[in-house]
Amino acid sequence: MTTGGLPVPGRTARPPEHRQESTNLADILERVLDKGIVIAGDIRVNLLDIELLTIKIRLLVASVDKAREMGIDWWEHDPSLSSGQRDLNEENRRLRQRIGDLEAARTRGELENGSAPDAEAESRPEAQPESRPEAQPEPVRRRSARAREERE
């Protein structure tokens, strides 16, 4: 049955807390996709797809390069707990290389009149975000093509 009924004045007055546009999309998706009553309707929307979707959403909205870690164990794996540790692996590699060089130098006795390796390593400035080697040229081309279109 469909309800007609009396016109109710004030129905346009929404609850004061209703701020639809400003509500964080992630907050909404967390609820409408992950929560709420689950019933299989007549139209089958595979729930596995919904699960996959939330992962996709996390990939797109939340965290492109960390979704896998987030999906496994956020606390254990999230390097952004310390933003200084983002490039840990790279820093690790560089420092190991440096130490290898220094220790090799020391064994050759060349360090006697050199500078203190520790201080040098410590004062190394924070690495600038380097251009990612995996950056794909394809989207860039497309973007610039689009930019050209817009200019025309």
Add this chain to the structure above:
Amino acid sequence: MSLVWLYAVRHGGADRPPAGPGVDGERPRLVVEGPLVAVVGTVREEEFDEAALARAMEDLDRIERLARAHHAVIVEAAAEEPTAPLRLATVYRDDEAVARMLRERAAEFAQVLERVRDRQEWGVKVYVDAKPEAPAEEPASSGKPGTAYLLRRRADRDRGAQARERARAVADRIDETLAGVAAAAHRMRPQDARLSGRAQEMVLNATYLVDAEAEEGFRAALAAVEADGATVELTGPWPPFSFATLGES
């Protein structure tokens, strides 16, 4: 041809459909079955059949529009009556199929609606400075840079672990405090820092089912948490998405 999109099931308000607009721009309707009232919308089949929905799920913009419209109708539907929100994309062939489902699950819905009656869901996110503190002291130099490096690395790792442990403890304590005031509590995965745009780390992303009468106490508990130095973000009230689950007692 058209299909029927299901937004929510509630008790009462059988003469007051939400104004909408719904997910297909439609004005929501009601399907009444005994004491249960389903809030539905008539949507175009070509946009909401299996193939179309599968496509929609690949399109984040479309998902956002669907999610926002679905949410908005449910917020309206839940304003005055105990309401059980449906998960996104629950679609039936016609009103009779909806009514049949309501008949079959009447007892379950009655139970769910009783659980959320006069209660609202509040989302709470807590942020703290989770950065490890600066090194307190350099490990004594052993004269071997390799050893010093390893000691530094270990100290870094320990500080990181300590920061995580502290953040976890803060989250647990706050969650415990708020859950004590709430009728029910549910923890979600903290959102990524890039979503919030904050420098601080989200250590708690939880949601609470709070009695209307207990709202003041809940807010007071939150204020106490805030006074303790954490940054707190309150969202809501939400329709009870996280606490309306069939088949639970």
